[in-house]
Amino acid sequence: MANERLTLLIKVQKEREETLQAQFVRAQQAFVQAEQKYQGLADYRTEYIQQSLQQGSAGLGGRQYNQYVSFISKLDQALTQQGRVVQQNRNAAEQRRQTWLKMQTKRKALEILVEQARQKEFQLAEKQQQKLADEYAAQRFYQRTKQTEQF
Template identity: 35%
Template sequence: MADLQQMAMLLELEQRREDEAAANYAQVQQQVDDQRSRLEGLSQYRLDYLQQLQQRGSSGIVSRQFGQYHAFVGKLDEGVEQLHRSLVKLQQVADQRRQQWLAQRRKKESIKHLITEQQKREEHQRARREQKNLDDFSSQRFIREMQLKARKPTQ
């Protein structure tokens, strides 16, 4: 019984660790989603800006303005690339956190399985003791009945 109590305490500890690992994973996954949204937004802004540039280019723009537009598009490209690199790194962290969470979950499930097996063993032992007690009781009762019959005078 003490083993089960210790294992139950260990299971509770491992459950808390799993919850913490899941929260860490969820947090970084949210950061990945946020970063992906920023990247998509900046990429869309870049495309819109290029379309504006193309429309203005067809109506004619000064060389100096074109250079400014081109420089700004270059800055947007740098921003997109930087966000993309950041997203890749965050995704790697998210993958690591997911693996940590799954490993912790497997550990908790293993302990849960051990507890279940221990409970089955203890239940089996209890049932055997109970059956032995019933058998002993039946045997003693039978012996007493035989002794009583042996004491009674036959008529």
């Protein structure tokens, strides 16, 4: 009876664990996507600065220079903002991973309890069977000795 309850509890824990694992996978994917977006912005910023330098060597007007500086500033802001998103997604993924691992640990502990209970039941059944076999052998021995005494 207790084993059945524990087995049911393990089943529920496995379902929760699978849900938590799926949440972790989604959070990890969101982190990777955010990181890729950040890297794309950083690469674009680098390319834009290189283009600006090439065009600047040919000579730039004041207005065009201000536009370049303004756009680079906007790219820096976007990188800072995307960096925060990356960090938030990294933290969320790590938190979900920890939650998933805790659930996994709980499930494994329950499985160990169930296995120990099964082993105890098996040992008790084995002892009872041995006891019955010993009693049967003792009765047979007693009956044989009684029969030989009669003759």
